[in-house]
Amino acid sequence: MGRPPCCDKMGVKKGPWTPEEDIMLVSFVQEHGPGNWRTVPTHTGLRRCSKSCRLRWTNYLRPGIKRGSFTDQEEKMIIQLQALLGNKWAAIASYLPERTDNDIKNYWNTHLKKKLKKLEASDLYSNDGHCLSSLNSTSRGQWERTLQADINTAKQALKNALSLDKSSPISEYSTVTDVKPINIGCYPHIKKEGKMSTSTYASSAENIAKLLKQWTRSDSTNNSEHSKASSSTQLSCNNNNNAMAEYSSSFESFEPSNSDQYSQAATPEATGKFHGESKREVDDDEVPLSVMLESWLFDENDDLLI
């Protein structure tokens, strides 16, 4: 009756992922690229359902994920986009390429919902406790105007993003609002090299990128150039993103997938590049990726810019 389970439930492990499992999964993606999740358990020996593997990759392991607290700008964008799009977390996430839809959804449910509720409550009630929900209320009017302005801004951003073929949503968004670029601005080298022309997918992550930074230490000369080049732009980023820029500088040759949907990393182009990158790294006779992964995954003190 109904759909068959996505995988054989017998012997399938559930719950939190272990570092070992992460290593196995990342190794698989390094080798085969993201996609073909069905084959992951058989190829890697992971006792995980394919869906679980895909989720682990997209929500946690894939490059370009920014972890830690949300910035005010990100928060503002989420509020605006949620007002405009509703609970379309994937669509909202496409405007915040460093954040997963799951992260945004969680953040909305745990932080922003309450925040807005509080805000609304404080705006709707005057000091003497009278509800100001009447249409003539000044504060409510202001609140509504503010909200409307935010929605209009978001609409404008969406309109622009949709009207420009294959352009970066983030970039477009940033051009039509007074919100500074929250991600791409920290990766000037990406724009410079034109590798992100069809992508909004931030090419760095605190997790794997950090790992790869050490792994690609041999490129440090070029990287330092990029670090210098990016330093001015970093000024427009918050502190968290400064570190991101640093990571990105060592990640220049990594080709991110099309960020419109991070799942599109499974496209042959993106996959091939990711794959190719990993091959190049291996050929450099550096520390094996798996070793680096291990050190990263097991290093409890190596906090990730939270």
Place this chain on the structure above:
DNA sequence: AACGGCTTCAACCGCAGAGGG
């Protein structure tokens, strides 16, 4: 120190849509 309630977020579940045969 111990306990219980609250919060957070990674992970799971189930459905829907896309696409290939």
Place this chain on the structure above:
DNA sequence: CCCCTCTGCGGTTGAAGCCGT
């Protein structure tokens, strides 16, 4: 078309950590 598989998405859950008493 129809069926099947794979993937994406949004809602929900539950373990772990946090915090107040």
